[in-house]
Amino acid sequence: MPLTKLQIKDLLDENRQHECDNFGHEVCVSIAAIADLPSRFGEFQIVAFTNNFDGKEHIAIIHGDVSGGEEVLTRLHSECLTGDAIGSLRCDCRDQLQSALQQIGEEEKGIVLYMRQEGRGIGLVNKIRAYGLQDYGMDTVEANLALGFRDDEREYGVAAHMLASLKIKSIRLMTNNPRKMDELKNLGVNITERVPHVLPTNEHNEFYLLTKALKSGHLIDFHGKEHMLEQSDRPILEGMTDAQIKEIESHQ
Numbered sequence: 001m002p003l004t005k006l007q008i009k010d011l012l013d014e015n016r017q018h019e020c021d022n023f024g025h026e027v028c029v030s031i032a033a034i035a036d037l038p039s040r041f042g043e044f045q046i047v048a049f050t051n052n053f054d055g056k057e058h059i060a061i062i063h064g065d066v067s068g069g070e071e072v073l074t075r076l077h078s079e080c081l082t083g084d085a086i087g088s089l090r091c092d093c094r095d096q097l098q099s100a101l102q103q104i105g106e107e108e109k110g111i112v113l114y115m116r117q118e119g120r121g122i123g124l125v126n127k128i129r130a131y132g133l134q135d136y137g138m139d140t141v142e143a144n145l146a147l148g149f150r151d152d153e154r155e156y157g158v159a160a161h162m163l164a165s166l167k168i169k170s171i172r173l174m175t176n177n178p179r180k181m182d183e184l185k186n187l188g189v190n191i192t193e194r195v196p197h198v199l200p201t202n203e204h205n206e207f208y209l210l211t212k213a214l215k216s217g218h219l220i221d222f223h224g225k226e227h228m229l230e231q232s233d234r235p236i237l238e239g240m241t242d243a244q245i246k247e248i249e250s251h252q
């Protein structure tokens with residue numbers, strides 16, 4: 001069952017007076033609007049948020065009654081115009097988003113937080129600049145560093161507060177990124193399980209995903225199998241140079 005009209009009214013009324021007394025002074029998130037959102041992946045509701053931290057309009061796509069929910073299947077998805085809207089093969093963003101919506105649509109309840117953090121937080125223009133550098137041989141981390149950014153500029157305080165605003169008590173997080181789990185836990189999010197989110201690669205995004213595994217610690221296996229958090233082995237692929245293999249083995 002979705003959120004009822006009474007639940008929606010109560011959430012909106014509560015957020016009109018919302019001062020974030022319990023969330024500190026840096027980040028304050030409020031629910032601005034809620035509406036039905038039927039989709040090809042199932043019946044959803046969409047929740048729009050405002051905040052005082054980054055000024056961006058983040059949204060939650062929810063299936064079922066998540067308010068007060070425990071172990072709610074959850075995916076944090078960072079906006080990717082080129083992947084989500086255009087179907088770029090340079091990344092796996094569209095596949096990840098659609099797979100998450102499909103899985104959540106089959107659950108009793110679940111949520112996708114769609115975060116406006118294009119290019120892992122560097123913005124659309126800088127992401128295209130990074131693509132240009134990658135066209136000349138840099139990997140995604142090297143390109144970010146060359147532009148003066150960290151390899152990942154995303155911040156998870158707003159996402160944590162979005163979950164709190166919807167009164168979600170605990171989540172099962174769909175992710176391959178241990179850093180995302182750690183940061184959410186440090187922000188008070190109760191994560192009861194990591195749900196692997198590994199999808200097939202293609203010839204255009206395999207190097208990008210390899211870089212995420214090798215340099216950013218993502219738990220990705222390149223043979224379609226789950227890569228467990230406790231595994232210390234790194235992927236070695238046919239065609240890799242001796243230097244790449246040596247760097248992988250140095251992390252074992």
